[in-house]
Amino acid sequence: MLNIRCLNKIAEAGLAQFPQASYQFTEQAGAEDAILVRSADLKEMDFGAGLKAIARAGAGTNNIPTARCSEAGIVVFNTPGANANAVKELVLAGLLMSSRPVVPAIAWIESLGSAADLAQRVEQEKSRFVGTELKGKTLGVIGLGAIGILVANLAVELDMQVVGYDPYISVDAAWKLSRQVRHAESLEAVLKTADYVTIHVPLTPQTKNLIAASQLKLMKTGAVLLNFARGGLVQEDAVLAALAARQIRGYVTDFPSPALAGKRGVTLIPHLGASTEEAEENCAVMAAQELIDYLENGNIRNAVNLPDVVMERSGQARLCCFHRNVPNMLAHISGMISKQGINIENLLNRSQGEFAYTLVDVDTPAVEEIAATLRQQPEILRVRVIV
């Protein structure tokens, strides 16, 4: 039996992927083979020696200590794109809420209750809630990955001018982007030209406080900043100062904090970007399938600390080695196997940065001794045998 521990509510369709004959769910810390998580913070968590993988049912993995996981031979997965449409739709709501004062207008009408002169007061006072149109305004999109692309393309459909910035954009992403999206050479160029700026980059040490006082100063007077990516990307004090100085008109964010609560110009949403039935299901199913293929076949799809490594099963056993990306590892692993007179049926090795992963299919199930010897190597972080 393999033990799966869920640290957040995971959609039923995802849990149903795990066959009951070979998987059980556990709440016991340290007993798990794999963890399924959404936003729970694992940074300070101790991991049991048996933990092989963590799957984030979502995009951002800043709640997972990925470097520490790699050192312990734990593969960290996420579910790229699985919730992108849900976020895109909420960004649209954010754009509409910041161009048309519908939220205060609804609050006002609710405050009137069922007053007899309701219809009359509506017509008399509605001019307090006049907005502006998105059509013709410029949207700056920072980060053109799964979400940024959808937001940029949607804005084109809304007849907005769209300017995008992503110095690391993938070729696949570039193909999906509308040709009407203008390419900005720098973050500064986006900030200077946009009426609305929306951020869609991961939170990393490099992107922390991406938008701070000096960036906010570049924004057009009266512009709106939307942050559906992570709170730490925007320096809150600087945003509050920019709002107080009327440098910017609004800050719409999916990441509330005590400092932002109740402040003029701030719209707080309780981290609902991915909270649709469809996105929760997509993420849960994708995360579960990634874990199952890794636990049962050693295959890796959508890990953040290793590249994709997928090989058809052949032979009688599979050795899965998570190791450092240093010279001679492949020769060492294959040499150890051939020294025992064992035939290698198939082998696949891929690396990403400091780490690498090797799958070896062999023609005998009797490879535990080889695995035990390989585990002695300091450069080898985890060896699994799958028969």
Ligand SMILES: NC(=O)C1=CN([C@@H]2O[C@H](COP(=O)(O)OP(=O)(O)OC[C@H]3O[C@@H](n4cnc5c(N)ncnc54)[C@H](O)[C@@H]3O)[C@@H](O)[C@H]2O)C=CC1
């Ligand atoms: N509010 C919510 O519920 C959700 C929030 N998110 C957040 O949104 C982020 C983005 O999600 P996806 O688009 O799915 O990820 P993604 O990985 O598909 O795209 C991220 C893009 O950011 C770009 N990027 C990285 N550093 C950059 C920089 N300094 N300047 C400009 N671009 C940069 C990358 O090249 C990549 O194209 C996630 O990391 C997560 O933090 C994601 C899903 C739901």
Ligand SMILES: O=C(O)CCC(=O)C(=O)O
């Ligand atoms: O699971 C959630 O609701 C949060 C989604 C999210 O922030 C992400 O996918 O990065």
